[in-house]
Amino acid sequence: MVTIMLVLALLLHGPVDAASAQRLPIAIVQGVQIGKTMFEPGDTPRGGNGQPVDGIESSSHEMLSVHVHAHLSLFFDGAQIAIPPGIGIVKPFRVENGFVGAGGGFYWLHTHDATGIIHIESPDSRTYTLGQFFDVWGEPLSARNVAGLQGAVRAFVDGKPYAGNPRNIMLAAHRQITLEVGGPIVTPPVYVFPNGL
Numbered sequence: 001m002v003t004i005m006l007v008l009a010l011l012l013h014g015p016v017d018a019a020s021a022q023r024l025p026i027a028i029v030q031g032v033q034i035g036k037t038m039f040e041p042g043d044t045p046r047g048g049n050g051q052p053v054d055g056i057e058s059s060s061h062e063m064l065s066v067h068v069h070a071h072l073s074l075f076f077d078g079a080q081i082a083i084p085p086g087i088g089i090v091k092p093f094r095v096e097n098g099f100v101g102a103g104g105g106f107y108w109l110h111t112h113d114a115t116g117i118i119h120i121e122s123p124d125s126r127t128y129t130l131g132q133f134f135d136v137w138g139e140p141l142s143a144r145n146v147a148g149l150q151g152a153v154r155a156f157v158d159g160k161p162y163a164g165n166p167r168n169i170m171l172a173a174h175r176q177i178t179l180e181v182g183g184p185i186v187t188p189p190v191y192v193f194p195n196g197l
Contacts (some may be wrong), residue, residue: 027192028071031098033114035073035080039147041095042086047138048115050090050108054132057187058090066122068173069197072130073116073189076149077182081190082114087137109133109171117197122169130177131167141167151182159188 001085028034043049050058074081086093086100089112093103099113108122108131120128131141139147143165146153155162157169169177178188 001089020191023187025190025192028115028117028194030115030117030194031113033082033098034116035082035114037084037114038076038081039084041084041100042089042091042093043136044138048088048090048136050105052069053107054134055134056108056128057133058107060105062106062119062121063108063123064121066125068119068120069193070118070120070171070173070175070177071191071193072115072118072133073176073178073191074146074149075178075180075186076146078186080186081149083111083116083118085113087133088119089109107136109136116191117144117193118171128171129167130169130171131165146179146181149181154180154185156180156188159190163165165192 033074048058060090072083074083085095085098086103088107089100091099101112106121108120109128110119110121111117112119118133122128134141134147137147141147143151143153151165155166155169158176162169166179174193176188176191180186
């Protein structure tokens with residue numbers, strides 16, 4: 001991806017280095033995985049399996065009174081890790097062309113693919129946090145642990161360092177959240193959401 005961005009940047013803007021290319025906006029293509037696979041699709045047994053989690057319910061259909069999207073990037077020791085498809089979608093479900101379109105139910109926070117897009121589809125205008133998303137997933141999130149990846153955790157929100165507990169990061173429309181575990185520190189990527197999201 002960096003090579004493609006370097007070529008595009010060279011054609012459009014002249015010579016740039018790899019660090020500059022990482023700051024160029026990257027278009028998200030739905031169904032196309034961002035990062036390497038580390039996690040199984042869907043929630044873990046500790047996560048959402050149909051029961052309420054942190055007051056977030058699973059419904060037979062998606063709630064659309066509030067429908068916005070945030071993005072989560074995860075890096076471990078400098079390598080980007082894919083956020084799996086099907087988080088917050090009750091099994092059984094099928095992944096077709098990188099996308100989960102149906103399942104046994106939908107939590108108000110879920111992922112359809114491995115792009116890192118978090119769908120916030122709520123019956124009302126309450127505020128949700130990254131910690132609630134991880135609870136639905138059934139994975140830990142703390143200052144030293146992201147989904148079982150251990151080490152110092154650095155959080156960024158819209159490219160700026162976030163000093164608080166990463167569990168408290170609010171999910172909001174087009175918010176870009178980056179979690180980095182271990183080192184080296186990577187410049188938080190900037191993504192362009194697909195049209196309609």
